[in-house]
Amino acid sequence: MTLIQWLAFPGFDEALLLVIAGVAGAWLGQCLRLPNPLLFGPVLLSGALHVSGLSEATIPPVIIALAQIVIGVSVGARFVGVSLASVGSSIVIALVQAVVLLVIAIVAAWIAHVTTGFSLAAALLAYMPGGAPELSLVALSLGIEPAFVTSHHLARITILILLMPALVAFLKRIGD
Template sequence: MIAIPLPWMIGSMVTVTVGAMLKLPLALPNRLRSVMVVVLGIMLGSGFTPAILPQLGDWALSLSTLVLYVIVSGAIGIWYFRKLCDYGPITSYFSAMPGGLSEMTVVGGEMGGDSRKISLTHAWRILTVIMTLPFLFQLWLAYDPATRPSVGLPMTEVPLEDMALLTACAVAGYFIAKGLRIPAAAIVGPMILSAAVHLAGWTTANPPSELIAVAQVVVGAAIGCRFVGISLAFIGRSIVAATGGTVILAAISLLFAWVLHNVTGLSFAALFLAFAPGGLAEMSLIALSLSLDSAFVATHHIVRIFIIVVCAPLLFKILQQLWGDPRSEQAE
């Protein structure tokens, strides 16, 4: 078996994409996708626990710098995809965000961007970073790759009261966000309520591992269904563009880690993992294997994802006024 990040999502996305390329009659209801996106929102919110609160003071500077990191990397990425790759403004914007494969694909598609290009950009970024970093750290710090930890407990081991609370967060979060017309309500609303109840200490549970796996399969399959009739040449061009974007993000991450290391004295390796454009679980595992502060790395990735998922759609609405409400780019 090949150990890749986000295996359920990327595996289903690749498989359905191949089927689409073979012109199989593939389709997936949008309503089912929305329900599964709610599950991913609950999962993201469950990363905020009371254990991180006492340590936030020591991490204040690096955590606050994440806002600048997102702005700088996003701005440079937008310029790169817009000017050098000839992507439309919406697609460039959501492709350039430094994180969130499923979140940026879902939100970008809803806003009119080309979700095929966005999903390929983020999937390739994650694959490249996760499959490259272990080898680099093996050379630098004798890192020995290990098996990735699973997310969540089996469904039979999650207490019923926790399941009820998470379900309430999912339902209430979605409808509250929908009622307030918050962009990407299916992700943002449940994530905010989930974060609140976890920070309050009311629960420590994640959604069941089986449900998380199903959610990733459905979201990945939904992405793959968008490739019906798309040529291999299109995929190849998208990967070439994504590689350049990944190199840019990695270089910016290295720069931020170096500057913060010199200013704060924090470990350069931990800072680089905290800012690296990879997955939360995978970057945290590498930190744990290197005897670095895995909570430090995980918290930075959680905050980065939170900033992107909450702020990116809102900022897009502002920029959309400057762009003159561009047309949908799905057919580009």
Template sequence: MKRPGRIWGEVSPRTALGTLALALCGGALAAWLALPLAWLLGSVFVVGLAAVLGISPGPGRVDLPPIARSLAIPLLGAGIGAGFTPEVVAGMPQWWVTILALGLYLPLLHQMVYRILRRSAHLSEPTAFYAAVPGGLVESVQMGEAAGGDVQMMTLLHLLRMIACVLLIPPGLALVSGQDLSRLPVSPQGADLAWWRAAAELIVISLAGAGLGHLLRLPAAVFFGPLLMSALAHATGLSTATLSPLVIIAAQVVIGAGLGAKFVAMSPRLLLIALRLTLFTSLASGTLAIGFALALSRLAGVDGYAVFLAYAPGGIIEMSLIAMSMQLNPIFVSSHHLLRIVFALIGVRLMAPATARPPVAGTHSARRGKAVR
């Protein structure tokens, strides 16, 4: 079978369109049911269910080409950066308390999840240690593989951590706060621009920002690069463009479909084990995040819900979308998640026990590992 081409990668157009159709149906159903963050939750659930059940919307199993996320994520980053207003800048000095507190929160979270994975499932030390890293999925799995960890289990636990946050946090926050999270998230500031001009501005900002993100080697470069570029453009008055509701729906559907498709070819037994572990670790992580949010909201004078979303071990993009739905500051949330990833990856190198350290290049174990692979 020939590859469909560079734009589609190894995914056929029929499979990609069928996956998006499933995601749209799931999102539309969730929106009809007035669920919080409906288009994201519905698309994750329906595509994930199709992946587990082996439903094929085309020649292959549910999947999306890389180009889909490559278009949706930079636009979302640029839209969030549009909220970088003078009011946001004025409030940034208050953030130092919550940023410093990450240095205490992340090691506690990592060690807590690590011990749960070791004691409740008896996972190997490298597998448990790198699966417990609160951020940096790709980097964590790569280091874990080098240390001899179970790649499939580590990947699955990281994915389920993010998906659990997407599925549990919006309903939980809607219940506690009493806010209607079923409405579409809106861009933090309005703009009196024609939709086509706003779209053109954000596309240019997204492309330039993605290039900048890769140049600076930022974590999640295609998201944070456009966010930074958009923040500069809006803070200096060069742009007033904001995301339209349709773009936000499209971004949620694509991101949700991409997450759901990760469950393709997963062993049911492995999935059940990982789901049980994710339930335990999510409850523990959520409790710790709530404790820090309550303490820091009083100490720093920052909205407690914003602190919780900034500390929740979910994906940057998904937590930022929830912040937008609650009319909270997505810049605050996404900035803390960027630092969470950086701090977590620095900490994992410092905290790794000897039996979970990747072999040093040039040593006998490193040469042996390379030969085996």
């Protein structure tokens, strides 16, 4: 990637439109009481702008790289003051959980790929365990449509939020 591509920013009008969509989306997300309104609202409005053809702006690669650094530092900073033994046992638990979730994601991605024809890589990122912002950044860096990945993560989170109260009530009844 050349330096010009690395530093390519959208035009002022595109950037202004997306900033307005971000602010309005955050407000709309809170008004509609969406789960994670500061993420869902702007993503929905940005998605609407992109689907309608009003915007074709993409995030500059330099911003993507900086966002990945900030996310990595913020995750690493959470380990300050944690004992090495605690980190070790947490790593073992996390590895087991990650393997189980990866197997589930791979199976789901393969089924989605076979039934819909979407690329296996895009489907895998869409079903991969992790946060929507982080995996959307990975999608961007791999040249995969981030809206596809983000929409799947948002759908998954929304379904979980809607079903969780019923699941908790069911588990409480079984436990009683």
